Amino acid sequence: MIVGLTGGIGSGKTTVAKFFSEFKNIAIYTADLEAKKLMNSSKIIKDNLIKEFGELAFVNQKLNRKYIAEIVFKDKEKLANLNAIVHPEVKINFQEFVKNNSKKDYIIYENAILFESKSNLICDIIITVFADINTKILRVIDRDSSTKKEVLNRMKNQWQEDKIILQSNYIIYNELLDETKWQVNKIHNILTKKAQNF
Structure with missing residues (x-):
């Protein structure tokens, strides 16, 4: 069973994935x-990126x-081209x-652009991590030393959250860590049971 895990920038997907990673x-x-690893190791990706971005x-x-980030976050077409180069290799x-990992009960596929890359189509269940917009902006500024304008630019390139939520099976509200962990445990128990009947 494949479980997609997604959420907008700053929603705290990494934190949620960390909680899930405690289950064996x-x-x-x-x-x-x-994708980052493949961009440095795959000759196919490397050649295509040089063709596209020069x-x-x-460097070295x-x-x-x-x-590349400076180019793609200002230009939707360039971002689409980058995804078209990288995603087929990530899929493989x-x-x-x-x-x-076929012996595991389920596999979590964590992807910030799950819907944009059409990776939702390979998932049996989808979990979306959600947080208040101001919380998200502050988290990203704090994490990346970005400006508010840069964060908002990156948000513009992602799907609208209400659109994602409508297509999700579970929503994790990630504001308070204790509550987030409780939600993760609850969903994990449900998914483990589902997987056994899958």
């Missing part, structure tokens, strides 16, 4: 982390994240991960 009967795949896309054989990588 599941496996967690973090698409963003794996030689500056890599390493992905020039800042340079994830299929391998699923094969290697």
Whole structure:
């Protein structure tokens, strides 16, 4: 059983995934982390990124994240092109991960752009992490030393939250950590039972 875990920037997906990672009967795949690794290791991705963004896309054989981020967060078409280069490789990588973790009760597929990348189509269940907009802005400013304007720009490139919530099976309200952990435990128990009948 594949469980998609998503949520807007600053909603606290990483925190929720950390709580889920305490359970031994599941496996967690973090698409963003794996995409970063693949961008540095996959020749197919590297060649296509240089074709799309020029030689500056890599510095000393390493992905020039800042340079690419500045381009894609201001240009929706460039962001779509970046996703079209990276996502097919992430998909292949994830299929391998699923094969290697077939003994687990369920696999969490954590992806900030689950719907935008159409990865929701490979999920049996979807969990969305939700937080108040001001909480999210403060979290991102704090985490990335971004400006409020930069955070709002990045938010504009993500799907509207109400649209995502309507297509989710479970919503985790991530404001107070104790409550978040309680919600994670509750959902995990339900999913473990579901997986056994899956």
